Amino acid sequence: MAELDFIPWGLDVQWPSRLWLDFLEGPAAGPFWGVDLGHANDAAALYVCTYPRARFDAAMAGRAGVDDQLREIAFTVTHQLINRVLAGSRVTGDEHAALRSRLRQHAKEQAAAYETWESARWQIAAGESTSREIPARLIELSGWQSGFAVLDEEYVAVHCLGADPRDITLSQVLDPAAYDFTFDDVKHPSTPPARIPGEG
Numbered sequence: 002m003a004e005l006d007f008i009p010w011g012l013d014v015q016w017p018s019r020l021w022l023d024f025l026e027g028p029a030a031g032p033f034w035g036v037d038l039g040h041a042n043d044a045a046a047l048y049v050c051t052y053p054r055a056r057f058d059a060a061m062a063g064r065a066g067v068d069d070q071l072r073e074i075a076f077t078v079t080h081q082l083i084n085r086v087l088a089g090s091r092v093t094g095d096e097h098a099a100l101r102s103r104l105r106q107h108a109k110e111q112a113a114a115y116e117t118w119e120s121a122r123w124q125i126a127a128g129e130s131t132s133r134e135i136p137a138r139l140i141e142l143s144g145w146q147s148g149f150a151v152l153d154e155e156y157v158a159v160h161c162l163g164a165d166p167r168d169i170t171l172s173q174v175l176d177p178a179a180y181d182f183t184f185d186d187v188k189h190p191s192t193p194p195a196r197i198p199g200e201g
Contacts, residue, residue, distance in 0.1 A: 003029065003033070003187055003188060005177075007051070009038055009051040009174050010171045012047055016042050016045070017041055018043070022039075022190055024189075024190065025189050029188065035050060035077075045163030047160070048085075048160040049158075050159070051156075061073045072112050073112075075111070075149065076108060078147050078160075079107075082160060085162075118138040121136070121137045121167045123135050123171060126170055126172035138150075139166050
């Protein structure tokens, strides 16, 4: 049994008909340095990924050449974007490996240029009738759109297909039961990330 010792962010809208824990970043026994929550209906899917900043920065500090933590979160976003695109592709074998290699290089190049990504403003729900805006950066690849924002204690990333990443409202997930897990009993999902439940 592992614990999730930080509060993740989720999508604050009514349209999802399915909510689920999509992926955990970190060792199986924790501590985790990231969590992805999935939101979908028949027309759209949107994933919200939460990374506690201090833990994420510490996890990335061992990587050679890391001198810009925003570039590192941008690379994480572009890498996950590529994984989501590839999960829906029909490319296999050597062709898949070659495409993954090219896209990984593309991710590095795009991450290094994160300051040129499209700007957006996301809403943070702070109560019944109050909210605040935070700046976000957006990137797109093959129909998927992704972005990230920096909060006081977390980095938050969003990946979406069939939804507008410029019109995002986020709120903290204080009770994760709707996503079918609890804070004191969480484990890596048995299905691969980036797959919408029910899709082949």
